[in-house]
Amino acid sequence: MRRRQTIAILALAGLFVALYLWLHKIGLIGELQCGTGSCEIVQASRYADLLGFPVALYGVIGYAVIFAAALVSVQPRWLAARGPGLALVALSSLGFAFTVYLTAVSLLLIHATCRWCLASGAIMTTIWLLSLATARRPT
Amino acid sequence: MKGFYAALAVVCVAGGAWLFYASRHRASEHAPATGPAPVVTDTFPGYEMGSASAPVTIVEYSDFECPYCAAFATVQMPEVRSQLIATGKVRWRFRDFPLHPHSTLAAMSAQCGGEQGKFWEMHDQLFDHHQWAQQDKDPSGIFREFGKAVGLDLSRYDACMDSRRYDNRITASQQEGVALGVHGTPTFLVNGRRFEGRPTSDAMKALVDSLIAARKP
Numbered sequence: 001m002r003r004r005q006t007i008a009i010l011a012l013a014g015l016f017v018a019l020y021l022w023l024h025k026i027g028l029i030g031e032l033q034c035g036t037g038s039c040e041i042v043q044a045s046r047y048a049d050l051l052g053f054p055v056a057l058y059g060v061i062g063y064a065v066i067f068a069a070a071l072v073s074v075q076p077r078w079l080a081a082r083g084p085g086l087a088l089v090a091l092s093s094l095g096f097a098f099t100v101y102l103t104a105v106s107l108l109l110i111h112a113t114c115r116w117c118l119a120s121g122a123i124m125t126t127i128w129l130l131s132l133a134t135a136r137r138p139t
Numbered sequence: 140m141k142g143f144y145a146a147l148a149v150v151c152v153a154g155g156a157w158l159f160y161a162s163r164h165r166a167s168e169h170a171p172a173t174g175p176a177p178v179v180t181d182t183f184p185g186y187e188m189g190s191a192s193a194p195v196t197i198v199e200y201s202d203f204e205c206p207y208c209a210a211f212a213t214v215q216m217p218e219v220r221s222q223l224i225a226t227g228k229v230r231w232r233f234r235d236f237p238l239h240p241h242s243t244l245a246a247m248s249a250q251c252g253g254e255q256g257k258f259w260e261m262h263d264q265l266f267d268h269h270q271w272a273q274q275d276k277d278p279s280g281i282f283r284e285f286g287k288a289v290g291l292d293l294s295r296y297d298a299c300m301d302s303r304r305y306d307n308r309i310t311a312s313q314q315e316g317v318a319l320g321v322h323g324t325p326t327f328l329v330n331g332r333r334f335e336g337r338p339t340s341d342a343m344k345a346l347v348d349s350l351i352a353a354r355k356p
Contacts, residue, residue, distance in 0.1 A: 005143045012147055016154030020161060029161045043210070074143070110214075 001074055003134045007088060007127050008070035011063050014123040018059030021116055025054040032116065042114040047105045055102065059120060062095050066127060088131040096128035181311035186258040188220075189230040194354060195330055195347050197229055200236040200316045202324040203245035203265045204272045211325050211338055212266035218340030228347050233262065235312040236324050241271075241278050246309045248282040251299035252291055260289035 023029040025043060032039040042048065048055055069091055073084030099121045106113055185198070201208045223229040235246040245265050252261030264285035265271075271278040279300070286296045299305075319328065327334035329346060336342055 005146075008143070009146050009150060012150045013154065016150070016158065019154075020158060023158065023162065029158070033161070112213075 001079060003130045004070050004073045004088070007130050007134070008067055008074065010123050010127050011067035011070055014120055015060065015063035015067055017116055017120045017123065018056050018063050022054055022056035022060050025056050039114040039116060042106055042110055042112050042117060047110060058098065062098070066091050066095065085131070085135040089135045092124065092128040092131040095124045099124045181308045183308050185232045185234045185312065186253055187230060187232045188259060189224040190227045191230065193227055193230040194351050195229045196232065197343070198232045198234055198328040200234045200321045200324060200326040202236050202238045202242045203249065204239035204242040205324045206269070206272070208325045209266045209269040209272070215338060215340045219343060222340060222344055223347055228351060234316060235309045236316045236321060236326070237309060237313060238324060243309055244279065245282065247300060247303065247305050248286070250305035250308060251296050252286060252289065254299055255291050255295060257289050257291060261285060264289060
């Protein structure tokens with residue numbers, strides 16, 4: 001249960017990171033607080049949109065769905081069931097694959113990194129690893 | 140479970156507070172509201188590239204310290220150069236519109252590079268290596284390194300920077316922009332009309348192509 005709770009907390013944190021990037025993308029938030037990174041370059045690149053929608057929006061939706069699934073999975077009636085664990089594995093695997101793609105694009109095609117994107121990548125990777133562990137042993 | 144829900148609440152409060160704080164910041168780089176400055180005259184039109192007979196002229200009001208300008212210069216501008224300028228469709232003109240603490244110094248550095256025929260090389264250095272804009276210390280030494288990297292005669296560059304002889308040119312450029320209704324960077328005037336929307340190379344190409352098509356009988 002601890003792992004699923006951790007997944008829920010991480011997914012909520014990731015949801016806020018993705019929301020921050022998405023709200024910036026649609027102009028509701030000013031300059032990204034990026035420190036030494038190159039967030040504006042990454043966000044202004046052609047790869048910041050996918051199929052007509054901002055990549056960050058996919059992040060918002062993905063984290064929201066994972067958060068909801070994790071929240072359901074920690075309820076007493078679902079604790080012993082394998083379904084929620086498998087759902088978390090499936091969802092986070094999708095998220096992790098997307099993270100790998102975005103990180104590769106950032107490093108190999110844009111040649112710039114965005115610390116918020118890297119933070120989101122780290123969160124999603126941790127969620128994925130925890131979900132794998134949860135699927136093996138759901139406690 | 141109480142600890143779990145408390146942790147969720149903490150994340151919610153922290154995330155919400157961060158988003159609220161971020162939303163209070165400006166959505167783009169805007170000129171500060173100041174009183175009228177003395178009018179400075181300078182006849183220099185700005186550095187240009189592209190064919191003089193190009194059917195479309197795009198004037199860019201830019202600030203070397205502005206992150207949006209750097210993003211445009213590094214991501215969109217290479218496409219603009221290859222698709223619009225190199226093809227003879229567009230003549231591009233760069234105008235300074237400094238808004239940040241080190242913007243004028245950077246503009247002056249580019250102008251001093253231009254004095255030696257290397258304006259666009261300095262322009263690219265200033266935008267490609269934009270880390271200088273993300274630190275508080277005086278970037279003069281970094282700009283000098285850029286000058287060295289593009290092959291400037293550094294003694295002439297130093298003399299140029301010390302003399303501040305392009306102060307008036309930069310101020311005049313900004314005042315010209317304000318008179319034309321520019322209030323943030325980057326701003327683009329396409330054949331004299333402000334470019335609206337996200338400045339992507341694709342959007343600019345679509346606009347330029349439509350303007351050229353409209354000229355044909």
